[in-house]
Amino acid sequence: MEMQFSLEGLCCPVCAGKIEAGIRKLEGVHHAVVDFTAQKLILETGGNEETIIARASSIVKKLEPDIVMTRIGPGATKPEASHDHAHTHDHGHSHGEEHHDAREKVFDYARFGLGIALFITGMILHLSPVPELALFLAAYLLIGGEVLLRALRNITRGQIFDENFLMSLATVGAFAIGEYPEGVAVMLFYQIGEAFQDHAVNNSRRSISALMDIRPDYVNLKRGEEIVRADPTEALVGDLMVVKPGEKVPLDGLVREGRSALDTSALTGESMPRDAAPGDTALSGSINKSGLLVIQVSKVFGESTVSKILDLVQNAGSKKAPIENFITKFARYYTPVVVGMAVFLAIVPPLFIPGALFSDWINRALVFLVVSCPCALVISIPLSFFGGIGGASRQGILVKGSNYLDALTKVETVVFDKTGTLTKGVFTVTEIAPEPGFTNADLLYYAAHAESNSSHPIAISIQRAYGQAMDQQKIKDLEEIAGQGIKVTIDSKTVLAGNSRLLEAENISRPTASSQKAGNPHFEGTLVYLAVDGVYAGHLGISDELKQDSVETIRALKAAGVTNTVMLTGDTRAVGEKIGRELGLDRVYTELLPHQKVEQLEILEGEKSPGGKLVFVGDGINDAPVLARSDIGIAMGGLGSDAAIEAADIVLMTDEPSKLVTALGIAKKTRTIVTQNIVFALGVKGIILVLGALGMANMWEAVFGDVGVAFIAILNASRALGKARLKH
Template identity: 50%
Template sequence: MAHEHEESCCAPVHEHDHSHDHGHEHDENGTLKLFIPSIISFVLLLAGIALDNWIPQTWFKGYVRLIGYGAAYIPVGLPVIKDAFKSIQSGDFFSEFFLMGIATLGAFAIAEYPEGVAVMLFYSVGEAFQSMAVAKAKGNIKTLLDQRPDQVSVLQGEEIVTVRAETVSIGDIIHLKPGEKLGLDGQLLSETASFNTSALTGESKPDTKRKGETVLAGMINLNTVSRVQVTTAYKDSKLSKILELVQNATAQKAPTELFIRKFAKIYTPIVVFLAIAICLLPALFTDDYLFRDWLYRALIFLVISCPCALVISIPLGYFGGIGAASRNGILIKGSNYLDVLAQARHVVMDKTGTLTEGVFRVQEAIFQPGWDKNELLKWVNALESHSTHPVATAIHEYAGPADRSVKLENIEEVAGHGLKADVNGKELLAGNFKLMDKAGIVHHLDPSGIVHTVIAIAYDGRFAGYLTIADSIKPEAGPAIRRLHEAHVKTTLLSGDKETVVQHVAKELGIGKAFGDLLPEDKVSKVKEIKAGNEIVAFVGDGVNDAPVVALSDVGIAMGGLGSDATIETADVVIQDDNPAKIPLAIAIGKATRKIVWQNIGLAFGVKAIVLILGAGGLATMWEAVFADVGVALLAILNAVRIQRMKF
């Protein structure tokens, strides 16, 4: 995204790079600079037209008239002519610059000076508006950039010293006053602190963090003086990664965008040859052939056929979509994924952490007679400390910190089943009933009769008891599923959790189909089955243990991307907070973007086709051509910018 040269068709965009603008005043000055050449040209053009028509002067003719209009042409025409030469040198002979150059210089060759200047003037005005629109689209990302303070207060001995954020080392302690933004990622040292996380999640509600929890660059400390120990270098902070991600998003082109770029490469030379044909071929068929008249028609044809409106507005539309999404706390890694989201007909979801809080609580601990409950719990707790699964956290919360004196040997995680290890030379198992069956453990329980998640425990080949664990459904999950169904999107729930739990959650939320007791490879099979029905499938999960399914789906959406770097790497779309309401929102933004892009394509082709026919038939002048080119480009730009103002 650093350079707009590829994206746009015209000069002023890259003449005026806004990427380092800081502050409102600077932006205004930058905008004014964009329009200065056009203003000079407009004033000189008006003076020329006045001398031609309203206050005719005998001296304003011949070379004097040429010089007068030439002076009006230079401020707007010279940059475009320069770019035409640069394009030719880089092997792109038939560029938009070349089209505009020959059309306007041709108008000068047949002494249609005012039209020649007007075409280039309006073209430059269109370009200036495009630059403004691009700068506006970049604005969302720039506001994110502004969330990282340049300076932070660091504790050095007993003193608090203000230093540049990029010079802070891992391990340093940041002193954060109320209202201050955190400059780097770190771990909270204070007991508790409330933060505004809107820069990262798009949500402005306060987020309370406790001692030892991770806090991220861009968060604003709300109430109390807090201390944070830095865990990540400035350039590697989560916010830096997010910025890089969104800034690189424009490199991933949507099929429509790629088609238009290929189309422009073929279309432009065809247009040039057709213009030559319009100019020369009538000499063979008409008796009263006038070279000047047919050249004028050919020049009109060239101006109208310039594909600027398309080449400008389509990337701008997608860029606006990516910007609108990032403003709502959704990171979309490329315009191609916006297109896929717009066409998604089936959303497949993981349960834990996506639709449920992912915060498990032990409901009850039931042990067989003759077992020492406390001893077993101590062993299971120590074993679960080797897992990152939310269930492990629930057991730690219930049983307290893991006892490090417990000697565990041969620890093994059985994918989709649970954990096993040797304690005092005998095997300890903790997992689902499939793990019990696999190990040949005899029990007389019907797991399907228990609604909650069950962690069965066995030791020395005998069934010892079980823990029931429950997870609460997120309050936003129900409305999110309803909105998906209203948008005619099917829903399926896939989970490794117990079938009874999964069916209970699906029924509660009104999800179409639900499957439980699935291993990672079973999820892949289910998604393959759904895709076999030729449906565009989006998969929503945590992006890490669901990596195979995310890769298989048409678009992988990760929830709570702030938690994990791997998530940001794996998924195509990252929802920065854990809010399921963002799933239908992402689809809505995709649909709105696609609609605007196709409106622009229809508008550009429709108006151009009409004026092309009129121009070739001698019924349209250069002024209509200017409207067909620049007018349509401006309308398309304004339409593309609209997406950033939309309320979703």
């Protein structure tokens, strides 16, 4: 069972890792992820729910007492799950609590300001040793007293190697060797750096949340002649809701009255409004641009498009990229190792180097302590991936985890389905070729009745070409033969409608060049063959056309480094090869049954390099087995499609193949930012460590190596929120 909890007040990424590691060890916990960026805990359990929650809460309180752990999502109590409650958590507390917080902030500013004033006074005045120590000690306690208290409190809980302890040890050490001004200055700039760092993290979180600010605040329900404002969770299927110009559509539904244009940019990234008229679908999260609409609710809030999108994006942090997992493990060892090196520097060299002073080497060791916190990496890397996922969602690309976003940077092979992916999926009967004894009307009659119960695009095109109502009483014994077609009794006659394999299975021969009867010996489209009472009756030729951006998509993928573009289709060889030539695909495999698509995909998997990734792009409904088998499954045209959102790792919310190119661009930009932060953080810290060991760096540089580097890395991570497109 999966449970989710908000961790309000989670501000330490290292502590987030410790919380995650501790909860994972609990009996009955199958998996646990702490998403620092989203301030969320996701648990998969198989034991006693109440016991596990109590133990997890105990671990959280032990490591971070100020965190408020609240259950959210399925299983939460109504007040916790309600929008108003969540809003309170996000934006404040009660009126009295707000006054208390304001008074506390004023006190903190006054205390901090007094500490700075005493520090400046001590720097200006030249006092004797005892008054000087008293003045700087008072300034130190006013500025950094809370850091000392947190360090002592954490030590009692067994938390030694955290930033509070390291900064306290470094600054107390500075006082111990008589460097009072340096001890106060380091604590001062550490506190200022922490404030900037927290501000940057909160800004990034708010920016990411703002990208997905599509959750409706209310719904106007029509009750008789009255309109009642209610919470979206209270609306039921069948209710009528009124959406005024400028309002968000709260729930998915069908337009019953009115006409308007709907802005779906928050869902698809496309600026062009969609027209809405009676009978059309209106998706939650869209914005009504002009006319008044009356919409009948078709899905409750928990099943609506906006709810699924929000859930998908907000939970993306639970599936971490390999580099995130590596940094989490790296941080566990990095700090103890650097602290060990600091102890070595403080003790060993003075014992063996003639004339060496303990105070000098202790000062060098203090530099190691200050720069040993790995926050720059532990914060900025998940923030970069979260920003990339948020930026992708703004463009109508839903990525289910940073692991999938990261995997897109290693794509070697892209495999496409044909119908609805590279082609429009809008079929038209363009050829009717009857055999002697049958007419055009006969073929359409039998084919339309045979396909009358199918919603496949080809079946719909035949029904449209027939253009008449079908009598279901004439249809009996309908049997659908997978990968071949349909066998059915119509007007007491046995009718076969399908591909050539169906006729071969029934031992029915056909002319090999029957297309010549229609004057087109080289027809390149889908052929539906018909037989009546064991006699070949002729065929229908059905054509599809490429999407507008399909050719450009293939070209851009190759320019981006994709080495192998492939199409798998159940269509005929002639049709498949024609499309392959027009698009410039590397390989085309035709006339495949569903299980044969999976088999061919496995062959392609074996051909790629060990580190390379294979992407399959399909419609997310008919291609579920292939989507599941590929390294990255991408569903096309997921707008309003529950099956598409469920089946794939990445969902392109529009029918444009070029969104795949945009996704690759976002992934590469995000990975570049992550790499920059790793190289920058480790590079600066490494240089300061070396210079500190040689006595060429003081604690001022060390503070920059800690909070300064973290602040810059966070600012760089925020760039992942911007647009990223590969050049077409």
